[in-house]
Amino acid sequence: MKIRDLKNNLEQNLNKVRANKYVNSISHWIKKIFDSEKGQYNTNDFNEINTLENLAGIGIVSLTKSPADEVIAELTPEGKELHKDFIAHGYYL
Incomplete structure (x- = not known):
């Protein structure tokens, strides 16, 4: 997923x-x-779990439960691609 794809998807549902x-x-x-x-x-x-569930809903992260009753979030391949695109566009400067 690229930033442009993400923005287009969000703009269809939000202003x-x-x-x-x-x-x-x-x-x-x-x-x-x-x-x-x-x-x-x-x-x-x-609150963090709620946010992470929303990100999982759009396919950016995957969630699992740990034995310590915590939620573990990992980036999906789409999330990793999006991370690279954010870096390329200077989001983390």
Whole structure:
């Protein structure tokens, strides 16, 4: 997935201003997961889990449960491709 594809998808369901806000939020979460140890982000925070479930719904992350009752988020191949595109477009400078 490329940033343009993500923006187009979001703009179909939201207005342009809200879509740009969500793209920034998605870039934050992708970087957070990518930079986590072993590329796995663990959490048991309800708000974070809700956000991660939304990202899983659009195919950017995959979620699993840990034995410690935490949710483990990992980037899917689409999420990794999107991470590369965010870097190429200077989102993490």
